[in-house]
Amino acid sequence: MSEQSAPITFRDLADIDLARLKAVGAGKRRENFGKFGIENLADLLTHYPRRWIDRTREARIEDLVEGLDALVVAEVRAVSSPPRGRGPSRVTATIGDDTGRLTVVFFNQPWRERQLAPGSLVAVHGKVTAFRGQRQMANPTVDVLGDPGERPRPIVSVYPQSEKVDLPSWVVRRAVDEALSRCRARGLDDPVPASILERFTLASRQDALFGIHLPDTFAVKEAARRRLAFDELLRVQLVLVMRKRAMERDSVGIVHRVDGPLVRRFLADLPYRLTGAQERVIREIERDLADPRPMHRLLQGDVGAGKTLVAVVAMLVGVDGGHQSALMAPTEVLAEQHASGIRRLLDGLRIPSDENLFGEREVRVELLTNSVTGEKRRDVLAGLADGSVDIVIGTHALIQEGVEFASLGVVVVDEQHRFGVEQRAALRDKGQADGRSPDVLVMTATPIPRTAAMTVYGDLDVSILDEKPPGRTPIVTRHARGVEANDVWADVRDQVSRGRQAYVVCPLIEESEKLEVASAEETRIRLETGELAGLRVGLLHGRMSSAEKEAVMDSFRTGRLDVLVATTVIEVGVDVPNATAMVILDADRFGIAQLHQLRGRVGRGSHESTCWLVTSAAGDESTLVAEVSPRVEALVESDDGFHLAEVDLELRGEGTLMNKEQKGRSDLKLASLRRDRELVAMAREAAFAVVDDDPTLASHAALRDELELFLRPEDEEFLFKS
Secondary structure, eight states: OOTTTSOBOHHHHHTSBGGGSTTTOSSHHHHHHHHTTOOBHHHHHTSOOSEEEEGGGOOOGGGOOTTSEEEEEEEEEEEEOOOTTSSSOEEEEEEEETTEEEEEEEESOTTHHHHOOTTOEEEEEEEEEEETTEEEEESOEEEEEEOTTSOOOSEEEEOOOBTTBOOOHHHHHHHHHHHHHHHHHHOBOOOSOHHHHHHTTOOOHHHHHHHHHSOSSHHHHHHHHHHHHHHHHHHHHHHHHHHHHHHHHHOBOOOOOTTOHHHHHHHHHOSSOOOHHHHHHHHHHHHHHTSSSOOEEEEEEOTTSOHHHHHHHHHHHHHHTTOEEEEEOSSHHHHHHHHHHHHHHTTTOEEEOTTSTTSEEEOOEEEEOTTOOHHHHHHHHHHHHHTOOOEEEESGGGGSTTOOOSOEEEEEESSGGGSOHHHHHHHHHTTOTTSBOOEEEEEESSOOOHHHHHHHSTTSEEEEEOOOOTTOOOEEEEEEEGGGHHHHHHHHHHHHHTTOEEEEEOOOOTTOHHHHHHHHHHHHHHHHHTTTTTSOEEEEOTTSOHHHHHHHHHHHHTTSOSEEEEOGGGSSSOOOTTEEEEEETTGGGSOHHHHHHHHTTSOOSSSOEEEEEEEOOOSOHHHHHHTOOHHHHHHHHOOOHHHHHHHHHHHHOGGGGOOGGGTTTTOOSSOOTTTOHHHHHHHHHHHHHHHHHOTTOTTOHHHHHHHHHHSOHHHHHHHHOO
16 A cells, blocks of 8 residues: 555644645634644644534524523624723624524623624524613623534534634634545544454544544534543553553562561551551552562552551561661651651661671661751761661652662652652662662552542552541531631630640642741731630741751640641641641632641541631621532541542542643543543553553554654653653
8 A cells, every 4th residue: 555545644644734724824824723732734633622512402593582591503793892991891793693683792801893703603602681672692602603604514513712812613623624634535544453442332533533523413422532532541541551561571679578577576566456458558568579570559548547657567578678768758847757757666676687786776767858967967878878777768868969778678759749750760760779679669648539540640550548547536627717716716725725736727828938937927926915825836837947847846746835837838747646626727728638638637646636627708698608618518528538539630620630740641632530430441451451462562653653742752751761
């Protein structure tokens, strides 16, 4: 078959500049397409409609009923707007069909005058009202469909618009029509194996592209969307699965001894029993540690589910075999908290040692952050290099130049979402002096839904802690609006009078950490001299030095402070069992995950705990009820982090789940992690089937070419050079 007659690929389409279409040309119209990021035919055909108008449901103007919503397709007959400076801007248009006329009016949308050119065909959708005896629509949604003489279709595709770019939907549609007719002659190549299309009952690529842009029915459009959304998800999953398999194939790991005396002694000495979930996850981790392939596992757990203890077991397995372990945390406060907590857990635990008269020594745990300096830093670095430090806990200081390990066996990365791939890999590479990679366990205290986990962390195996240890008392969550704040401070005073302690978290001010600190300082002064006068109130924020933070936390831990006013620096890891009240001011400024994390700082002992979500409010009672934030409502109703993660996904959308580590992975034009849970699982299953049969996609050249085409340069590097 000649190249000219071979089916056309997305690569071929990407090589054809948009200016070659008669409907576009090389002038201003080409420039306007460029402002939408549409440079070639591949860009054009993946510039999908934002909605579809069902013309079989349109109403004739003479049949419109006041008070009801309606869709009208009609010709623009006239447009006018009064001179500026006489009240709010107003654009009035008259539209008509063969049964009558309708007035449409737009307030504070002066650009509508440019959009609604007399003679063009428009679809307007809105509520029909009466004004001075005439029927009208005020501020309806409007789509310019094209010329009245354009051949009518039962379903009209409507493309994304911008007030600033003159690119009406009908212009895009004509360009798409022309591009698709060029494809029809040669046919469109389909890089997805026929066996996968058959297994999952998916439309062909050609049918899908025609069906998304030029559907005859909504069933055709839905089948097209399903296939093209699958393609987007498959590309993401192929990246992740190839990376996962390459890591398993190319890395040599350490075969750890998982039944060593150190772990047995540690677990036997615990004053409580592990939960069933902890026992299950430890077994999963130990299977990985005993395997010659390096572990690459994500540990997801709800607040208070006991992730740290599981991580300690993993690190002790490394130490049991004569290796070292490292835990990297995103902040100094969290690293210091981990260090003091893990030292308490391991207090008195001893390991065999030939260098000691008694034949054993205590497990040596050290802290390494940028605040550890001078002689202490030199001592820690020497201990890492000669192997006398068993477990090191630190920040990104662990991956700096000059930090060398004698034999790094297990790496734990806490709050994984705050680190990039590069930082995680840099710590892993510290252990590769002998060519063997350490085992890596990454932890997140922010549960994320299963489909999102498969996408954001799809190159990792996943373990889930979904059970809380016995003895953890439920936290009562209450919502207090402005005027009810007195109840909050009365509760705090009551808790302190019973020997307990409280946190007060100040509003999140994203524009400026400086403002956030000022707010915290003002809150502390106000409470100390007002609502909480007579109580010992401390302050903690991110701009303090490490020594100042540690001194404040130590005072709070040991009960020398009653109340700790803080910024979100206490969001994760802070563990003071005697703290039983959490007050979050302006709670509606925080996201669900942050609120859930902050709430998890209390309820860590056997005492009943309360979390107050304080929001400001004004107006009558009906206004107060109407203004309750759905995030605040969700926290009051549930303390299940996995349920809240699903709610968060519904409220905020999947874009919020993607961070800089996942560049390109949020570029899902049609697929939705919320809506397409089934498609995510299908795409992952298909990716494993393809990659396990053909690890480098050597026999799937078109598919590999598409990955390179749709990934950004940094993503290509992430995939093919990592």
